[in-house]
Amino acid sequence: QVQLQESGPGLVKPSQTLSLTCTVSGGSISSDTYYWSWIRQHPTRGLEWIGYIYYSGSTSGSTFYNPSLKSRVTISIDTSKNQFSLNLRSVTAADTAVYYCVRDLSTWGQGTLVTVSS
Amino acid sequence: DVVMTQSPLSLSVTLGQPASISCRSSQSLVYSDGITYLNWFQQRPGQSPRRLVYQVSKRDSGVPDRFSGSGSGTDFTLKISRVEAEDVGVYFCMQGTHWPGTFGQGTKVEMK
Numbered sequence: 001q002v003q004l005q006e007s008g009p010g011l012v013k014p015s016q017t018l019s020l021t022c023t024v025s026g027g028s029i030s031s032d033t034y035y036w037s038w039i040r041q042h043p044t045r046g047l048e049w050i051g052y053i054y055y056s057g058s059t060s061g062s063t064f065y066n067p068s069l070k071s072r073v074t075i076s077i078d079t080s081k082n083q084f085s086l087n088l089r090s091v092t093a094a095d096t097a098v099y100y101c102v103r104d105l106s107t108w109g110q111g112t113l114v115t116v117s118s
Numbered sequence: 119d120v121v122m123t124q125s126p127l128s129l130s131v132t133l134g135q136p137a138s139i140s141c142r143s144s145q146s147l148v149y150s151d152g153i154t155y156l157n158w159f160q161q162r163p164g165q166s167p168r169r170l171v172y173q174v175s176k177r178d179s180g181v182p183d184r185f186s187g188s189g190s191g192t193d194f195t196l197k198i199s200r201v202e203a204e205d206v207g208v209y210f211c212m213q214g215t216h217w218p219g220t221f222g223q224g225t226k227v228e229m230k
Contacts, residue, residue, distance in 0.1 A: 047167070047210060047221040066218040068119075100166060105157060105214070106178060108166040 002027040004101045004109035012095075012116050018088040022101030022109060023081075030055060030079040034104050038075060038086045040097040041111070048097075051075050053084060091116045120144050120213050124222035130230050131205075137198040139225045141211030146191050148215070155214035158187055158196045161224075162207040171196065203229060 008020035022036070029036070037052035051065035053075045065073045069088070077084040088095060098111040121144040131137045147154045158171040169178050171187035174194060184199040198205055206229055211222040 046223055047212070049219045049221075051218075064217060068218075105172070105212075106169050108168070111166050 002103060002107055004103060004107060006099060006101050006109045006112040008112060008114070010113060010115060012091055012114060013118050014092055014116055015090055018086070018091050018095060018099075018114055018116070020086045020099055020101075020112065020114070021083050022085070023083050024103075025082070028079075029077065029082045029084065036075075036077065036084045037102040037105070039100045039102050041100065042097045050086065050088075050099075053077050055079075093117065119218060120147075120216045120220050122211055122213055122220050122222035124209075124211060124225050126225060127223065128226045128228070130228055131198075131201045132230050133203065134200050137201050137205075137227065139196045139209055139211075139227075141189075141194045141196070141222050143192045143194075143213055145216070147194075147213050148191065154190065155219075156187070156189070156194050157212045157214060158185075159210045159212060159221075160205075160207050161210065162204075165207075167210065201227075201229075 003025045005023045012018045033056050035052045035054045038050040041047050051073055053061045053063050055061040055077055061077050063075050072089045074087040093116050096116045098113050100111045101109045123142045125140045147156050154174050156174045159167040159169050161167045170181050170185050175187045186197050188195050208224040208226050210224050
């Protein structure tokens with residue numbers, strides 16, 4: 001059974017870049033056609049879909065970003081490490097949230113809390 | 119973005135009794151392929167969300183059959199036929215028809 005695990009700093013300073021990695025175990029990230037997402041859960045604003053990468057195995061993947069974050073977000077995939085990553089630039093306190101990596105909305109990581117503070 | 123509005127926001131239920139959560143979208147969730155991409159998630163305390171239902175009424179693997187989804191267009195419902203103690207948590211509807219996908223604000227279910 002596929003499992004996802006987020007990793008990265010739990011504290012990021014304002015204006016810096018938030019970088020998270022999701023490690024996929026129990027299956028190959030390139031074995032089939034899935035969409036690999038990042039979704040975050042704000043303490044008060046609820047769940048927000050940041051974006052996803054759609055990987056078909058034969059291409060580097062197509063990315064889709066929430067327009068509200070598009071100018072600051074990059075999602076990428078590394079098939080050699082069985083991982084996909086999130087970079088969110090120029091963070092502010094409003095980016096403080098629990099970040100989840102997700103496969104196809106059906107498989108979720110445990111989530112990682114990222115706090116933006118100086 | 120499509121706004122998903124759930125009601126009630128809080129629900130106090132009796133063990134073994136039914137429960138129902140409503141979700142309304144600000145626009146139709148029927149996609150051009152004819153499929154309605156409406157999901158329901160459960161989030162137990164301290165856990166990640168877990169999808170229970172997709173495409174309005176299809177249960178995910180391992181989801182008890184006491185959970186059922188229904189609805190069409192802009193109005194949807196999640197029903198629990200007989201609430202069990204393990205059903206305590208927050209339930210979210212979520213639409214995947216229009217990008218970006220959006221979530222309801224959540225309905226907190228607790229035991230009386």
